[in-house]
Amino acid sequence: MLTLAFSAYDLTSIRFAYSPLREVAASVRALRAPAGRSLHLPWFERVRPRLGADVAPLLDLVPAGTCIPDFLCPIPTTPVPDLAAELSALRALPHEVIRGDLKRAAGRSGRPAGAARELYENPAPALERLARAVEAYWRLAIAPHWPRMRALLEGDLLYRTRRLAEEGPAGVFADLHPAMRWTDRRLRLQDQPEALSRTLTGEGLVLVPSVFVWPGLFHRTDSPGQPVITYPVRAVATLWERGTAPAPGALAAVIGRTRALLLGELDTPASTTDLARRTGLSTGNVSEQLTLLLTAGLVAKHRVGRSMLYVRTPRADALLGA
Template sequence: MLELAFSTEDVLHIRFAFSSLWEAVVSVRALRHPADRALHLPWVRRARAALADAGTDLGPLLDLVLAPTHYIPDFLTPPPTTPVPDLAAELAAMRATTADQVRADLVRLGPAAGPFAGRLADDPASGLAELADVLREYWEVALAPDWPRIRGLLEGEVAYRARRLAEGGAYLLFGDLHERVSWSGDTLYVRHQHWHRSRALDGRGLVLVPSVFAWPWVYTISEPPWQPTLLYPPRGVATVWEAGRASGPAALAAVLGRARAALLAELEAPASTTELARRTGLTAGGVSQQLTALRGAGLVVAHRAGRVVLYARTAVADALLTASTGR
């Protein structure tokens, strides 16, 4: 169990971000042990085929991202400093890790690490440069083709969490974040099987980082010098690899029409027009037309997140879906 004690200052410094580098590093575990992460099997099949075709050598990465151990060296996943991910900037931050920090993380990783860990400890600067090249190639081959759908889900999650924080503070923010995460008094509890520590955040706050490939676990960084960070799977992660046509509740479809009912059902978490088109099988233009009608009826709201417009259900739409499904 990890216990993170918050002060008022820490609550004020909660922030949200997502990370290209985190997704790349954590996804390696899905590649290595897909049986433990069956949700990602459609991606695993595509990624393995693409990596084989490209002849990508993941050796250095596989030597550091181990299983079943739950520790990933913190220098591989420095907490993101901006809300919008930039792989080049994140790789530069990784390469800037001090030699002492790299060696300390490798000691914590233990003797199970592969031979690359030894080379990295001997010459951290050269090793980090080699690792950055491997991660960049891995990203381009295995993750870049699916990044738009991943990013859409993560942007929707950040918007949802920000709204929860605004509406009800830490209690609402953490209340439905993950079954292993709970909030009581001024302390956040994260249930880790092999990690037991109590820490005061000391005004540093907490970075919340949704990650598709974190599923089904949560990951944390709590050791100095990093800003405390919690990585967790976003709402709606089960839909990320789905393709084809979705349908909404039959009773609601009879009133609103099948397309609008399907869109409302898919908006459990905020999503973009492109993402909704992928999930429902409708054209992007068709989705836009239906969302305009739903927005006019007070069932959907829209807000901009960077260059993307995200749509979310209103409380009225939530009530309609609840009534139509009998929940």
């Protein structure tokens, strides 16, 4: 079991952010070890046939059953970073940092192999090849699905930050992951086979939602450095669903089928574009109906990064429940 003890300051220094590059690494791990990840089977079937030699430097660096080098899982510096910025930071990493991360990922042997060995011995050209492989992989495997993934991730940020503001750390960790327990200013991760502990002294904690880490966790909590825990994003089971939920009949008769349909889709925060994609309605129509629902107090809107996300209000939940 891993235990993190929080100071009073650290309790105020919990932040949330997602990371496109971290999502790339988690998705490659999922491709390499699909057992127990049946939820992502539709994505596996679409992506595998499309991957070729241009992504080999990335695939070779994340084999199944081994640690992922830390430089492929950067600590997000903003809540909603983009891939270009993270790759720019990757290309600029000092070579000694790259070598140190590769040695730690290699484990007890300390001897990187395959693509990792090439990167260790000749970092400059190998790092550029890796960055280009990440870009190619993103275009093939992630970009076609990114708008919907991003909507889930940004919706999770909105939900978690609200929980933190209203209920504190206990509210955040209550439903973050079954392996987590929060008591007496201590966070316990029960999936850790070894008994490890760390007392935070002002470093804070970064919590990163992820599509592809499901059903497990990633965590980097060794000292020194800021601890980071990557957890499964909320509502990840809805990601690959096709079709839409039927409109509640009684509610549709009162407020109209389209508005009832949109309320039914807002189980999790979503953008206008995402709602249009999921319902088959035009973006203009969705925007018009959301404005009416907003005026009636049935939805609220929040800006997260570059996206405006809509969410049902308690009044709408009561209507749907009735």
